[in-house]
Amino acid sequence: MRTVISRSTRATAVLASGLQTALPALAGVLVLPFLVVLLPFAPSVTMPVRALARLERERVGRHLGFPLPEAAHAEGGGRLRAVRDPATWRDLLWLAGHGLGGTFLGLLGIALWPAIVASATVPVYWWLFPPESFTGMLVIIRTWPQALTLPLLQAACYAAMVVWLVPLIARGQLRLARTLLGPNEAELLAQQVERLTETRAEALESHGAELRRIERDLHDGIQAQLVAVSVRLGLAARTLSAEPDHPAARLVQDAQSGIEDSLGNLRSIIRGIYPPILADRGLAGAVHALAGGQRIPVTVRVPDDLPRPPAAIEAAAYFVVAESLTNVTKHSTAEHAEVIVEDDGHTLRVTVRDDGKGGADAESGSGLSGIQRRVAALDGTARIDSPVNTGTTIEVLLPCG
Known part of the structure; x- marks a missing residue:
C-alpha cells in the first residue's frame, strides 16, 4: 500500500512539475501559427521555444535520473535552415502537445487528490444542505442510501485513477518529451562517435606524453647511471692492468662488458618506446x-x-x-x-x-x-x-x- 501511494505521489509530482513548462507552452500555442509562418523568414523566432524545451529537458532529466541530451539542430543553410531542421519541428510539435495536454493533465493530477477526500467525506455534511440541492461532485445526493454509496464509489473511481492512470500518464509525458526533445538514434550515434573521437584524441595525447616521459627517464636517468658505472669499471680495469693475473681484473672486465651490453639493449628499448630522433x-x-x-x-x-x-x-x-x-x-x-x-x-x-x-x-x-x-x-x-x-x-x- 505504501509503495502504491509513493508511486502515485511521484507520478503526480511529475505532472504537477510539468505545469512549469506547460503553462508557457500553452501561451506559445496561441502564437504557434505565426511562428510557423515566420519561420522561413526569421529562424530566430524559435529561440524562446528552444529555451523552453531546454527547461523541459532539465525537468525530465531530474525525474528520469539522467540528463536528457539536446537534439542536434542543423547549422548553416541560411534562412531555410530552420525549415529543414527536424529538431525544430519536433520542438514545435512538443510545444503544441505539451501546452494543451500537459496543462490539462497537470491540473487533473493535482485535482484528483482533493477530489478523493471531498467525495469520501460527503456523507458527513450533505444533510446540512436543503433537500435535493446538494451535488456531490458528479452526482446529486437526495437520500441517505445515495449519500452512503454514490460518493464513496466516486471516491474509489478517483483513487483508481490516481493509482493506475496517473502513473501511466506521467510515464507517457516523460517518454513523449524524451522522444521529441531528445536526439534520435542517428543523432545519438553521431554524438557517441564524437565523444569517442574526443576521448581517443585525449588518450593519444596522454599516451604520447607518457611515452616521452619514459624515454626521457630511461635516457637521462638509467642510461646515464649505467654509463657512469661503465666508466668507473673502465678506470678500475686500467688500474688493474698492471696486474693481469689479479682475480679482480677478470671480474671487472666481465662486469664492464655486461654493462656495455646492457647499454646496447637499453638503447634499443628506448628506440622502441619513442625514438629520441622524433623528439629532436x-x-x-x-x-x-x-x-x-x-x-x-x-x-x-x-x-x-x-x-x-x-x-x-x-x-x-x-x-x-x-x-x-x-x-x-x-x-x-x-x-x-x-x-x-x-x-x-x-x-x-x-x-x-x-x-x-x-x-x-x-x-x-x-x-x-x-x-x-x-x-x-x-x-x-x-x-x-x-x-x-x-x-x-x-x-x-x-x-x-
Missing part, C-alpha cells in the same frame, strides 16, 4: 634520417610545414617507415624506394613503395603483420599491395585530428 627533429627529420641510412636510394617527400601529430601517431608512423624500409632492404631486391608523408589535418597518410620483386604477404608472419597490428591499435588502416614482379606499396592512414 620531428617526423620529417626522422624519416630523412631513416632514408639516408639505407643501402639503396630512397626518395622522401614530406611537406616542410608538416604539423606535429600526437606522439603516439608520430611514433607509429616512424615505425611504419622503419619497418617498411627494413623489409625493402632485406627481402625486396629493390633498386629504389620512395617514402611519402601527407597530412590533411585529420589523417596522416604514410606511403612506402619500392620497385622490387613484390609478392610480400602479411599473413606469413613478417614485419608487415606487425605494421597492421600497430596501426589498427590506433584506429588506423594499412593497405599492402604487392603484386609479383611489380614492387610493393604500403599505405597507412592514421587519425590525428
Whole structure:
C-alpha cells in the first residue's frame, strides 16, 4: 500500500512539475501559427521555444535520473535552415502537445487528490444542505442510501485513477518529451562517435606524453647511471692492468662488458618506446634520417610545414617507415624506394613503395603483420599491395585530428 501511494505521489509530482513548462507552452500555442509562418523568414523566432524545451529537458532529466541530451539542430543553410531542421519541428510539435495536454493533465493530477477526500467525506455534511440541492461532485445526493454509496464509489473511481492512470500518464509525458526533445538514434550515434573521437584524441595525447616521459627517464636517468658505472669499471680495469693475473681484473672486465651490453639493449628499448630522433627533429627529420641510412636510394617527400601529430601517431608512423624500409632492404631486391608523408589535418597518410620483386604477404608472419597490428591499435588502416614482379606499396592512414 505504501509503495502504491509513493508511486502515485511521484507520478503526480511529475505532472504537477510539468505545469512549469506547460503553462508557457500553452501561451506559445496561441502564437504557434505565426511562428510557423515566420519561420522561413526569421529562424530566430524559435529561440524562446528552444529555451523552453531546454527547461523541459532539465525537468525530465531530474525525474528520469539522467540528463536528457539536446537534439542536434542543423547549422548553416541560411534562412531555410530552420525549415529543414527536424529538431525544430519536433520542438514545435512538443510545444503544441505539451501546452494543451500537459496543462490539462497537470491540473487533473493535482485535482484528483482533493477530489478523493471531498467525495469520501460527503456523507458527513450533505444533510446540512436543503433537500435535493446538494451535488456531490458528479452526482446529486437526495437520500441517505445515495449519500452512503454514490460518493464513496466516486471516491474509489478517483483513487483508481490516481493509482493506475496517473502513473501511466506521467510515464507517457516523460517518454513523449524524451522522444521529441531528445536526439534520435542517428543523432545519438553521431554524438557517441564524437565523444569517442574526443576521448581517443585525449588518450593519444596522454599516451604520447607518457611515452616521452619514459624515454626521457630511461635516457637521462638509467642510461646515464649505467654509463657512469661503465666508466668507473673502465678506470678500475686500467688500474688493474698492471696486474693481469689479479682475480679482480677478470671480474671487472666481465662486469664492464655486461654493462656495455646492457647499454646496447637499453638503447634499443628506448628506440622502441619513442625514438629520441622524433623528439629532436620531428617526423620529417626522422624519416630523412631513416632514408639516408639505407643501402639503396630512397626518395622522401614530406611537406616542410608538416604539423606535429600526437606522439603516439608520430611514433607509429616512424615505425611504419622503419619497418617498411627494413623489409625493402632485406627481402625486396629493390633498386629504389620512395617514402611519402601527407597530412590533411585529420589523417596522416604514410606511403612506402619500392620497385622490387613484390609478392610480400602479411599473413606469413613478417614485419608487415606487425605494421597492421600497430596501426589498427590506433584506429588506423594499412593497405599492402604487392603484386609479383611489380614492387610493393604500403599505405597507412592514421587519425590525428
